[in-house]
Amino acid sequence: xxxxxxxxxxxxxxxxxxxxxxxxxxxxxxxxxxxxxxxxxxxxxxxxxxxxxxxxxxxxxxxxxxxxxxxxxxxxxxxxxxxxxxxxxxxxxxxxxxxxxxxxxxxxxxxxxxxxxxxxxxxxxxxxxxxxxxxxxxxxxxxxxxxxxxxxxxxxxxxxxxxxxxxxxxxxxxxxxxxxxxxxxxxxxxxxxxxxxxxx
Amino acid sequence: xxxxxxxxxxxxxxxxxxxxxxxxxxxxxxxxxxxxxxxxxxxxxxxxxxxxxxxxxxxxxxxxxxxxxxxxxxxxxxxxxxxxxxxxxxxxxxxxxxxxxxxxxxxxxxxxxxxxxxxxxxxxxxxxxxxxxxxxxxxxxxxxxxxxxxxxxxxxxxxxxxxxxxxxxxxxxxxxxxxxxxxxxxxxxxxxxxxx
Numbered sequence: 001x002x003x004x005x006x007x008x009x010x011x012x013x014x015x016x017x018x019x020x021x022x023x024x025x026x027x028x029x030x031x032x033x034x035x036x037x038x039x040x041x042x043x044x045x046x047x048x049x050x051x052x053x054x055x056x057x058x059x060x061x062x063x064x065x066x067x068x069x070x071x072x073x074x075x076x077x078x079x080x081x082x083x084x085x086x087x088x089x090x091x092x093x094x095x096x097x098x099x100x101x102x103x104x105x106x107x108x109x110x111x112x113x114x115x116x117x118x119x120x121x122x123x124x125x126x127x128x129x130x131x132x133x134x135x136x137x138x139x140x141x142x143x144x145x146x147x148x149x150x151x152x153x154x155x156x157x158x159x160x161x162x163x164x165x166x167x168x169x170x171x172x173x174x175x176x177x178x179x180x181x182x183x184x185x186x187x188x189x190x191x192x193x194x195x196x197x198x199x200x
Numbered sequence: 201x202x203x204x205x206x207x208x209x210x211x212x213x214x215x216x217x218x219x220x221x222x223x224x225x226x227x228x229x230x231x232x233x234x235x236x237x238x239x240x241x242x243x244x245x246x247x248x249x250x251x252x253x254x255x256x257x258x259x260x261x262x263x264x265x266x267x268x269x270x271x272x273x274x275x276x277x278x279x280x281x282x283x284x285x286x287x288x289x290x291x292x293x294x295x296x297x298x299x300x301x302x303x304x305x306x307x308x309x310x311x312x313x314x315x316x317x318x319x320x321x322x323x324x325x326x327x328x329x330x331x332x333x334x335x336x337x338x339x340x341x342x343x344x345x346x347x348x349x350x351x352x353x354x355x356x357x358x359x360x361x362x363x364x365x366x367x368x369x370x371x372x373x374x375x376x377x378x379x380x381x382x383x384x385x386x387x388x389x390x391x392x393x394x395x396x
Binding site for chain 1: 318
């Protein structure tokens with residue numbers, strides 16, 4: 001009987017999971033192409049860097065075909081790095097399109113936005129094509145899988161990254177870290193508040 | 201055998217209970233139905249309070265708006281469709297305000313699903329939106345309204361006796377503001393665009 005109850009509860013949980021997995025607000029990415037992973041553990045990794053640490057160096061391929069490195073921005077631009085867990089998923093598909101209309105905010109604070117996920121370039125290409133012309137580079141941390149995310153400690157146990165924001169100043173020092181609940185979108189307002197703090 | 205039957209019954213009961221939960225998810229507003237009671241904060245901008253005919257209290261509901269018809273757009277700053285549609289919705293506002301029949305009687309508001317005050321203000325400034333926008337930071341209103349995709353339009357007819365009903369809903373944008381307003385007025389029983 002105990003086994004029956006456990007099995008029944010498991011079935012019920014699956015049903016609940018499917019209900020909660022319903023996506024919310026539509027993006028330009030076709031809804032029928034969005035895979036809903038359901039409600040996930042809010043965070044699932046341990047940070048390896050702290051505010052005040054230098055950002056580990058990275059060189060990652062961009063969807064545009066370029067290679068993008070930290071050194072390109074040192075002394076030139078503040079960095080806002082937006083890790084999203086996976087292409088073709090609900091919250092991620094509704095995050096970068098918002099940043100895409102806010103270029104003037106990033107310009108105001110002399111900042112460049114870098115979008116990063118562990119998806120490979122072809123996947124990111126197909127997915128971001130649905131978002132229109134993104135003004136910021138989209139980088140692939142696919143191989144070695146999640147290598148940069150792992151250095152920062154935002155690679156989850158299932159191989160996707162956290163939904164995380166890192167703000168790095170022109171000296172390459174990490175000034176803000178938000179490892180956000182993966183199920184929720186970070187507020188643009190919070191990013192702006194932190195960018196304001198970088199002003200001399 | 202008894203054990204298996206017990207397992208089957210318990211499993212089905214459990215699924216039924218959870219399915220009941222699923223059914224408890226609010227439905228999308230339907231024509232002729234009442235709009236769920238959604239509470240909005242009284243706007244800080246005096247012109248918006250005047251536009252809506254709202255004063256005093258900290259919050260209000262849709263039927264409190266001084267109008268015969270309220271058009272609600274559920275949008276999100278993060279939704280490219282809503283971004284693309286913003287100029288058309290502004291045009292809808294201007295069409296209403298320039299219509300002798302609709303001006304003062306049809307009011308337009310927007311509710312930002314999952315958008316906080318900063319995000320709503322940013323969207324408002326980005327697209328120079330003249331009508332009042334409200335936040336729904338925690339998706340509470342979005343859930344009350346059956347979690348519609350965006351943009352989603354709901355027209356609510358407010359009767360003289362204070363009762364109200366949903367008179368039209370639409371997922372997605374429209375081609376011409378004039379045509380859309382006329383459609384909504386007809387669907388709301390306000391005939392040929394004339395509000396009586």
